[in-house]
Amino acid sequence: MSQTQVRPDRPPYPGTPRWVKVFGIIGIVLVLVVVIIMFTGVGGKHGPDRHIPSGAPSGHTPPIENGVQQP
Amino acid sequence: MSMTPGLRKFVLTAHVISSVGWLGAVVAYLALAVAALTSADAQMVRAAWIAMELTGWFVIVPLALASLLIGVVNALGTPWGLFRHYWVLVKFLLTVFATIILLLHMPTVSYFAGVAARTDSANVFGLRGELIHAGGGLLVLLVTATLSVYKPRGMTPYGWRKEHEQRKASPSNSP
Secondary structure, eight states, X not given: OOOOOOOTTSOOOOOOOHHHHXXXXXXXXXXXXXXXXXXXXXXXXXXXXXXXXXXXXXXXXXXXXXXXXXX | OOOOHHHHHHHHHXXXXXXXXXXXXXXXHHHHHHHHHTOXXXXXXXXXXXXXXXXXXXXXXXXXXXXXXXXXXXXXXXXTXXXXXXXXXXXXXXXXXXXXXXXXXXXXXXXXXXXXXXXXXXXXXXXXXXXXXXXXXXXXXXXXXXXXHHOOOOBOHHXXXXXXXXXXXXXXXXX
């Protein structure tokens, strides 16, 4: 059974400031959005593989053409 | 653990220089990504990928690591501490997060830079990812810079306990 420690020599902790709570909520939301995007495939695969055609052999894939004129 | 005033100023100066340098290097990196993304010249896109890789590995990564390490030394060597004040703790966590993402992302940049160096064609699709990563990094760095200047109030429970232990030990010597 736990007991709350009472320290009469120390004033009570005033609590976490509001700006820290706002930062925490924004941080959690952003992390969740990134995790959802990465693991649900909404944003496609992550890393260089997302730009490589799936049927191409690894390491020998020609780069995607830019569609711009070469000099 | 407390540093002498001279050493403290030196470490703080090194921390400011590395952090502001990191921010500036990310802006330069973003400029390269935007220039490549809006360019119709394949040579420009290839050159941008190669420049972004060099800037990333030889400027941004060293500055990020320096900023993180010097920031930790600076915090631990002053009465601010690393875990006592929320603004220092939030800055530390954001810097660690940005550094990890940077180190995880740089191999992707190296891949595209390698492709650009070996072939005549250029990849503009990866550049959108660069805008997201570098833009997010810039946002994080702007937040940490703002926290450093404003130093919003608020102590952690650990900081609160330590503060009152120190005050009890030496009432006239509070940070």
